[in-house]
Amino acid sequence: MTYGLGILLDDGLVMAADTRINAGVDHIACMKKLHLFEHPGSHVLALASAGNLATTQAVVTLLNQRLGHSGQEGNLFESSTMFDAARIVGSTLREVLAHDAKDVEPYGDPTATFLFGGQIAEGRQELMMIHAAGNFIAADGDTPYLQIGESKYGKPILDRTMRRDLPLPEAVKIALLSFDATIRSNIGVALPIDFFIKRADLLQPVDLRRVPADDGYFKAVRDGYAKAIGKALEGLPLPEWFEKGDTRGP
Secondary structure, eight states, rough: OOOOEEEEEESSSEEEEEEEESSSOOOOOEEEOEEEETTTEEEEEEEEEEEHHHHHHHHHHHHHGGGTTTTTOEEEGOOOSSSHHHHHHHHHHEEEEEEHHHHHTSSSSOOOEEEEEETTTTTOOOEEEOOTTEEEOOOOOOSEEEEESTTTTTTTHHHOOTTTTOOOOHHHHHHHHHHHHHHHOOOOOSSSSEEEEEEOOOSSEEEEEEEEOOOOHHHHHHHHHHHHHHHHHHHHHOOOOHTTTTTOOO
């Protein structure tokens, strides 16, 4: 299992994915699941993956192989819009599944999902979730974030705090807390976490960063949030029935 998160802001774009892979408790390793496709001056595209590792690696490999062939179908750098680029990723996923799925199904789920974000030329930055069927949805102002993989544990803090008008550093902080909640509750998700951070209308990533297990900022945010929750709980009123001496409940 993995956890991938994309956040679309007025200020820019944040994408993150953990790096744990596991096939049972005896087969745990670390592997990159966030990939960058960059053509200076025209394309800055990031792809985060979840699901069957062989499927996701095949999709990423095919996309990379086709970048250097002008005029070839499936070349991301020849797409003129994010919509067209997302269709290329979706069709490549369908291609891999059509080739491999029947052989893989007796041994496990061959499917995968992706987060795909970035900007092409003068177009606006966008963030999409590409489903196992190859179709996709886009983030918008009402829902400025998308998740893939083990999403349920990290979702509550996003629902409470995420807004389109947040600055990039604030979104990164919230993203780390979302990952911390997931890591605490699911052994299949773990640090390091890979980040892609891009400012709006800037055709290059601001930062490509790996947050390791011993990262000082991650520890400060995690511990500070835990202390803040403890203080908030202390300040909340007790149940009225305890004040009245009735412990049977409302």
